[in-house]
Amino acid sequence: MEAAQAIKNEKQIVVALAGNPNSGKTTIFNSLTGAHQHVGNWPGVTVEKKEGQLVSEGKVIRVVDLPGTYSLGAYSEDEAVARDYILFEKPDVVINIIDATNLERNLYLTTQLLEMGSNLVIALNMSDELKAKQIDINAARFSELLGVPAIRTVGTRGQGTKELVAQALQAAGNKNPRVVQINYGKEVETELAALEQDILSNRQLVENFAPRWLAVKVLEGDQGVLKSLAKYPGLERLLARRAEAVKRLEGLLGEDIESLLADKRYGFIGGLAKEVMTRRQTTEERLSRSDKIDRIVTNRYLGIPIFLFAMWAIFQFTFTVGDPFIGWIETFFEWFGGVTGAWLESAGMPGLLMSLIVDGIIGGVGSVLVFIPNIFLLFFAISLLEDSGYMARAAFIMDRLMHALGLHGKSFIPLLIGFGCNVPAVMATRTLENKRDRLITILITPLMSCTARLPVYILFAGAFFTANQGLVIFSLYLLGLALAILMGMLFKRFLFKGETSHFVMELPPYRVPTLKSTFIHMWEKGSSFIRKAGTIIFAVVVLVWALSNLPVGVEYASQDSILGWIGSFVAPIFKPAGFGTWEAAVALVFGILAKEVVVGTLGVIYGAEEAGLTAAIAQAWTPLSAYAFMVMTLLYIPCAAVIGTIKRETNSWTWTAFAVAYTLVLGWLMAVLVYQFGRLLGLG
Amino acid sequence: MGGSVLPLGFLQVGRDAVVRELGSGRNLAQRLSEMGIVRGTRLSIIKNDMGGPLIISVGDGRLAIGRGMALKIFVEEASKA
Numbered sequence: 044m045e046a047a048q049a050i051k052n053e054k055q056i057v058v059a060l061a062g063n064p065n066s067g068k069t070t071i072f073n074s075l076t077g078a079h080q081h082v083g084n085w086p087g088v089t090v091e092k093k094e095g096q097l098v099s100e101g102k103v104i105r106v107v108d109l110p111g112t113y114s115l116g117a118y119s120e121d122e123a124v125a126r127d128y129i130l131f132e133k134p135d136v137v138i139n140i141i142d143a144t145n146l147e148r149n150l151y152l153t154t155q156l157l158e159m160g161s162n163l164v165i166a167l168n169m170s171d172e173l174k175a176k177q178i179d180i181n182a183a184r185f186s187e188l189l190g191v192p193a194i195r196t197v198g199t200r201g202q203g204t205k206e207l208v209a210q211a212l213q214a215a216g217n218k219n220p221r222v223v224q225i226n227y228g229k230e231v232e233t234e235l236a237a238l239e240q241d242i243l244s245n246r247q248l249v250e251n252f253a254p255r256w257l258a259v260k261v262l263e264g265d266q267g268v269l270k271s272l273a274k275y276p277g278l279e280r281l282l283a284r285r286a287e288a289v290k291r292l293e294g295l296l297g298e299d300i301e302s303l304l305a306d307k308r309y310g311f312i313g314g315l316a317k318e319v320m321t322r323r324q325t326t327e328e329r330l331s332r333s334d335k336i337d338r339i340v341t342n343r344y345l346g347i348p349i350f351l352f353a354m355w356a357i358f359q360f361t362f363t364v365g366d367p368f369i370g371w372i373e374t375f376f377e378w379f380g381g382v383t384g385a386w387l388e389s390a391g392m393p394g395l396l397m398s399l400i401v402d403g404i405i406g407g408v409g410s411v412l413v414f415i416p417n418i419f420l421l422f423f424a425i426s427l428l429e430d431s432g433y434m435a436r437a438a439f440i441m442d443r444l445m446h447a448l449g450l451h452g453k454s455f456i457p458l459l460i461g462f463g464c465n466v467p468a469v470m471a472t473r474t475l476e477n478k479r480d481r482l483i484t485i486l487i488t489p490l491m492s493c494t495a496r497l498p499v500y501i502l503f504a505g506a507f508f509t510a511n512q513g514l515v516i517f518s519l520y521l522l523g524l525a526l527a528i529l530m531g532m533l534f535k536r537f538l539f540k541g542e543t544s545h546f547v548m549e550l551p552p553y554r555v556p557t558l559k560s561t562f563i564h565m566w567e568k569g570s571s572f573i574r575k576a577g578t579i580i581f582a583v584v585v586l587v588w589a590l591s592n593l594p595v596g597v598e599y600a601s602q603d604s605i606l607g608w609i610g611s612f613v614a615p616i617f618k619p620a621g622f623g624t625w626e627a628a629v630a631l632v633f634g635i636l637a638k639e640v641v642v643g644t645l646g647v648i649y650g651a652e653e654a655g656l657t658a659a660i661a662q663a664w665t666p667l668s669a670y671a672f673m674v675m676t677l678l679y680i681p682c683a684a685v686i687g688t689i690k691r692e693t694n695s696w697t698w699t700a701f702a703v704a705y706t707l708v709l710g711w712l713m714a715v716l717v718y719q720f721g722r723l724l725g726l727g
Numbered sequence: 728m729g730g731s732v733l734p735l736g737f738l739q740v741g742r743d744a745v746v747r748e749l750g751s752g753r754n755l756a757q758r759l760s761e762m763g764i765v766r767g768t769r770l771s772i773i774k775n776d777m778g779g780p781l782i783i784s785v786g787d788g789r790l791a792i793g794r795g796m797a798l799k800i801f802v803e804e805a806s807k808a
Contacts, residue, residue: 116761118757118758148763148786148787148788178787302765305756305765309767333789442779443778545793546792546793546795547759547792547796548791550790551789
């Protein structure tokens, strides 16, 4: 009791993980916190800080995973998130995760963390790959030169993580970390000292920032930092002094200030790397396996076909492996509904309550849960793709095409993430530096077919296109992608004129993903679907059930129920698209809350019928109108969660409303086009 | 050594070069320096198809660089290390 109290009273230790993208930060996070995470997130792009907990030596440690960044400037949103966290939340310890196989580039961030005066512990990660690359790193010497502990780790196997925690705990007690300073040369140092003096005389600044770091940032003219300084008094004097200093230095040294500082930083990094690293291979020999794979995968003629084949293979995998499960789960819910119904009846439960449980909850939520295996399989495949390093290649391949719409390859990554879920996809646009690029990408991302739409496709394709299920569904994914690119082109031409921004992106080496990390990532993403089934889908299904029983005394799920009224009111709009029934209309209306609800609603409405959902759908649709309906489901209005995310990320109701409106019009137009052309071709 | 200075995008696959000048635009220089490219950086060309982005090797990493950007980075060809 007392011990528990003691733990409670003791301040929690906060450890932040910082590192470059692809440095294996998320893997280390997983290995540190195991199953004790609060928020699921999407790997490859840790878009928001993610938190977990671990207990060591009786102390509770809160671990915060920051977005992967190359620097702590504020050129993109995710850099700002990472920088602000370290700056303002002041974690007790920052663990800097470094990809040891790419030491120099990773050390750029390290120099910034050092300058900020963070209490630093360094993880030299992926140290198992050093041997293959014939590189040696002297961790002891490294640690000695920087004055901070450095541990070799292998995140994928959990090696070194225990020691990392031990060192972090020790560092947390160290209130005055030794701060290694980069020497910027006599002239620059003189000006820095003067700026530092100014900062030291301003109490408010000293309380909030490391003076040396702030002096460097002010001299560098870091826009993000200057902006966050705006609220402090006495800033004008500091800025005036900066302007003088810059003028003097640039006159004296004949170079602009940013390059001056960057050169010195890389001088420091180069010296450090030389000191601790031995290489036993020449450049020639270093042409790695990755480069050989890239020759084929990024080939200008083969690249896009290989990408399309990979996508097609993923969907085939999802359906072939998932198909038997659908039957089993369906049978299970039929049986479960029957047994529950009989049992409730024998227990003397009133008919209405029984209908809620059997028709509403089991019929509605069950019809959505049927597709869980497919969703998990798709997430498994996407995780494999992300963890292998292929994602960056896809962006590379698409750069040429994306240029046609005035974007560049990096915008393609959010689109790919959108195949999983549009919410993290919209957030992943934070890695785009250019505001216009980011807004266009946000607007077109909802056209990417997410896993929540999958149940609709599987249900309808299963009912009408049994032989070509995979192909039909694949065509919808392609349609979404094609329309995203087309709309992007239109937006760029008519709404956001301007130059294409710069494209520079790291290509991480190909890695064979470990089964464990792929499963963790699959689970993180897939479990949010189960949570959704238990919360929003459940709630909406109950609402739909209630509306199909009102007004009191109406025949269940008939056209005279409130549900029927809503559906009948909207239905005429969809007549030209071939699915002008009230059932279809009301399913689409509630589907805005979450796309799986389209199936859930149909499950509630048709669930009461004996022949089952698939048979009921086969009655009410034709193959052509079913395809038009799937097109509509794919395109029309992003789900509520995505609408919310768009609002948050664009910070504009106008753009949010625009996204809702244009997707609705586009969806309707495409559905009508499909149906009418199909009829002309005699497919109706 | 002592080769002529030319845009990175003109270099052929397999060539090594040293960065001499980063073209105009402070944003560009800043972005590149974050990714490890400053004056004096040694790099080699892994892939350069006409018209698309390039793959270059910097230190132990590989970077994809858009063609537009590659035309603003001026390098001097260097003999192999």
